[in-house]
Amino acid sequence: MFVCVVCALASPMNAVSESLLGFDAEQETAQRGLEANFDEQLSADDLRAWMQHLSAQPHHVGSAYGKQNAEYLQGLFRSWGYETEIERYDILLPVPEQLELTLLEPRRFGATLEERTLEEDASTGRRDDLLPPYNAYSVDGDVTAELVFVNYGTPEDYELLARYGVSVEGKIVIVKYGRTFRGIKPKVAAEHGAIGTIIYSDPTDDGYARGDVYPKGGFKNDSGVQRGSVMDITRYAGDPLTPFEPSKKGVERLSRDEADVLAPIPTLPISYADALPLLESLEGPVAPAAWRGALPITYHIGPGPAKVRLTLKFDWRTVPAYNVIARMKGSKYPDEWILRGNHHDAWNHGARDPISGLITVLAEAKAIGQLAKQGHRPGRTLVFAAWDAEEQGLIGSSEWVEDHREQLDKHGVVYINTDLNGRGFLYLGGSPTLEVLYNGIMADVIDPETGLSVADRQRARMQVTGNDKVRKEATRKNLRLRPLGSGSDFTPFLQHLGVASANSGFGGEGGGGSYHTLYDTYEHYTRFHDPEFAYGVTLAKVNGRALLRFANADVLPFEFNAFAADMKKAVEELEKFADDMRAETVRVNGLLEDGRFTASLDPTRALQPPEAKVAVPHFNFAPLQNALGGLDGAAAAFETARGEGSPAGSTLRSLNKLLYTSERLLTREHGLPGRPWYRHHIYAPGFYTGYGAKTFPGVREAIEQRRFHEVDEQIVIVADILEVFAARLVEATQLLSPSTATQ
Numbered sequence: 067m068f069v070c071v072v073c074a075l076a077s078p079m080n081a082v083s084e085s086l087l088g089f090d091a092e093q094e095t096a097q098r099g100l101e102a103n104f105d106e107q108l109s110a111d112d113l114r115a116w117m118q119h120l121s122a123q124p125h126h127v128g129s130a131y132g133k134q135n136a137e138y139l140q141g142l143f144r145s146w147g148y149e150t151e152i153e154r155y156d157i158l159l160p161v162p163e164q165l166e167l168t169l170l171e172p173r174r175f176g177a178t179l180e181e182r183t184l185e186e187d188a189s190t191g192r193r194d195d196l197l198p199p200y201n202a203y204s205v206d207g208d209v210t211a212e213l214v215f216v217n218y219g220t221p222e223d224y225e226l227l228a229r230y231g232v233s234v235e236g237k238i239v240i241v242k243y244g245r246t247f248r249g250i251k252p253k254v255a256a257e258h259g260a261i262g263t264i265i266y267s268d269p270t271d272d273g274y275a276r277g278d279v280y281p282k283g284g285f286k287n288d289s290g291v292q293r294g295s296v297m298d299i300t301r302y303a304g305d306p307l308t309p310f311e312p313s314k315k316g317v318e319r320l321s322r323d324e325a326d327v328l329a330p331i332p333t334l335p336i337s338y339a340d341a342l343p344l345l346e347s348l349e350g351p352v353a354p355a356a357w358r359g360a361l362p363i364t365y366h367i368g369p370g371p372a373k374v375r376l377t378l379k380f381d382w383r384t385v386p387a388y389n390v391i392a393r394m395k396g397s398k399y400p401d402e403w404i405l406r407g408n409h410h411d412a413w414n415h416g417a418r419d420p421i422s423g424l425i426t427v428l429a430e431a432k433a434i435g436q437l438a439k440q441g442h443r444p445g446r447t448l449v450f451a452a453w454d455a456e457e458q459g460l461i462g463s464s465e466w467v468e469d470h471r472e473q474l475d476k477h478g479v480v481y482i483n484t485d486l487n488g489r490g491f492l493y494l495g496g497s498p499t500l501e502v503l504y505n506g507i508m509a510d511v512i513d514p515e516t517g518l519s520v521a522d523r524q525r526a527r528m529q530v531t532g533n534d535k536v537r538k539e540a541t542r543k544n545l546r547l548r549p550l551g552s553g554s555d556f557t558p559f560l561q562h563l564g565v566a567s568a569n570s571g572f573g574g575e576g577g578g579g580s581y582h583t584l585y586d587t588y589e590h591y592t593r594f595h596d597p598e599f600a601y602g603v604t605l606a607k608v609n610g611r612a613l614l615r616f617a618n619a620d621v622l623p624f625e626f627n628a629f630a631a632d633m634k635k636a637v638e639e640l641e642k643f644a645d646d647m648r649a650e651t652v653r654v655n656g657l658l659e660d661g662r663f664t665a666s667l668d669p670t671r672a673l674q675p676p677e678a679k680v681a682v683p684h685f686n687f688a689p690l691q692n693a694l695g696g697l698d699g700a701a702a703a704f705e706t707a708r709g710e711g712s713p714a715g716s717t718l719r720s721l722n723k724l725l726y727t728s729e730r731l732l733t734r735e736h737g738l739p740g741r742p743w744y745r746h747h748i749y750a751p752g753f754y755t756g757y758g759a760k761t762f763p764g765v766r767e768a769i770e771q772r773r774f775h776e777v778d779e780q781i782v783i784v785a786d787i788l789e790v791f792a793a794r795l796v797e798a799t800q801l802l803s804p805s806t807a808t809q
């Protein structure tokens with residue numbers, strides 16, 4: 067009774083289509099017809115009109131236009147046949163009252179802190195409700211001190227700084243945007259004793275060193291400033307005052323002093339025009355080659371003689387955040403929810419961030435609404451969401467997840483996120499169980515510039531521009547999904563709750579300089595990012611297919627061989643990382659001990675050898691290796707059994723529940739060491755990277771941060787998790803095919 071006769075006849079060697087996991091041959095034909103129909107509903111003109119409307123005015127959380135946008139979005143969803151609601155949370159939002167930065171010595175200069183209005187871009191003149199450039203969740207403060215240049219402000223940068231004999235204790239640091247999430251920069255600066263942080267965009271990263279600047283080209287001009295939150299989202303995301311709880315009436319709130327996610331020292335972003343006089347006034351050692359940017363100066367580290375005063379005062383308001391939620395109840399499996407979201411709030415006009423992503427969600431929702439009217443209602447329930455307050459710290463989505471945690475735990479199958487879009491190549495991150503699904507989609511969807519499949523274009527680029535490792539990956543049967551760190555609304559779903567998630571967007575062509583500046587406008591977007599909205603339509607085809615395949619496949623299209631292979635690779639990388647770190651420590655300590663390190667340096671310069679480091683012990687990876695063996699076998703058995711057909715009725719529902727709740731098994735109630743809100747033990751944002759993912763974060767960060775005594779214990783935790791996951795696959799295999807599982 068568990069063998070599918072139709073698919074066995076159609077293709078005895080491969081009973082279930084590889085490209086359309088979860089569908090038999092007959093269902094595949096119907097599904098492909100549905101997807102072609104879906105594509106026909108997509109219209110670039112719709113995308114353009116929605117972007118024009120939604121990005122006409124600045125629309126940050128708490129703004130009048132932000133509220134209007136939420137209502138406009140609700141109206142659209144409703145007109146397409148969705149049940150809609152706006153869910154409100156009241157969140158902390160600091161709004162600047164005073165922002166001042168003055169160079170006091172060796173000469174006086176007041177930073178302008180202003181972005182120019184451009185004749186060529188009418189939107190830049192519409193700035194009634196525009197927040198000035200600032201870093202949200204910096205503390206208030208009035209500090210005066212000498213300046214020190216600290217490169218990107220990573221822990222490694224401070225190690226190098228120490229070798230120059232420079233301390234930032236009691237100083238204000240000036241740091242480049244880039245490499246890490248901006249909230250990491252004041253955190254690390256404060257850990258080293260700094261009392262203020264100035265963050266600037268060096269032209270080497272997204273200004274004239276990269277290409278022509280706006281309005282001639284897409285890169286950042288000398289007055290552009292990247293706004294952004296400096297909340298420490300590596301501890302928790304969401305409203306800073308209500309971790310774990312939705313920020314609704316009656317919920318107990320922390321005081322601001324209790325919220326350890328606020329940037330601990332005053333922090334302000336500036337343009338490179340404002341940064342130049344400050345950097346120019348620094349003396350002390352010449353900055354190492356890797357630290358130098360593209361300004362026309364010799365970069366010095368300091369401290370001083372440049373001395374600055376930084377004065378920041380905020381109005382700490384509580385403002386309403388409006389999440390727009392739209393549902394279409396599934397015709398076959400209404401209790402299984404497929405979730406799709408993008409934020410709607412912006413720092414400014416936000417044509418690219420987030421409207422270019424949001425309009426693809428709208429396109430998918432409209433098309434699926436039309437399919438439903440034609441009688442093709444999705445089998446599972448679809449939940450579309452337009453989140454508010456993402457920019458401040460993934461707040462709208464995190465509050466909603468905390469609010470609906472029990473329901474999501476029960477019903478949440480998958481969460482598909484986007485944030486921003488552009489031309490070029492598909493950036494795709496996600497749970498490894500989605501690798502096969504998305505590879506099937508990337509093979510089916512055509513890139514509008516080349517006529518190749520999205521997958522072939524991606525492989526070509528990897529082969530042309532990648533290093534050996536990337537070139538090897540390009541020849542893999544399936545391209546791997548990047549591990550998810552943080553920086554967008556998938557974080558609460560994946561890392562707090564354990565709902566399998568994906569995040570995608572096209573990019574890589576066109577300038578990136580408008581991000582979070584006044585210049586992120588419709589005018590900029592349609593000149594440099596996606597003038598014809600061809601990639602908007604393409605991204606809707608990608609994620610629309612993911613939604614429709616998830617909505618309609620009888621057995622959910624999670625695939626576990628890819629998960630097992632990914633875990634194997636991650637363990638190999640982890641062991642190699644520990645081995646390399648051990649060997650490097652021995653090598654450098656050897657050079658230090660016999661004086662060779664000192665002998666290699668210029669005795670007339672400030673740069674000193676590093677301190678010797680504690681040797682890296684050997685760790686016991688055996689529990690992980692053993693768990694991998696079991697996982698590999700369990701995944702292979704499950705996928706073999708899936709190929710032989712699927713059950714029906716209540717067995718099918720039980721099977722699917724085992725599959726979609728499997729991601730929850732990768733979480734633990736107590737969370738990661740020191741950050742209990744992050745419950746996923748396979749992926750987390752790095753504590754010192756922010757956006758970048760750490761695989762097996764408990765183990766990896768214990769090694770990286772040289773807390774060696776924690777490592778073996780963390781290995782056991784992850785090994786246990788993988789064993790439980792493997793047992794789940796055995797259980798699922800029994801439901802698919804009792805004889806296979808008991809062999």
Ligand SMILES: [Zn+2]
Pocket residue numbers: 409419420456485486
């Ligand atoms: Zn965004």
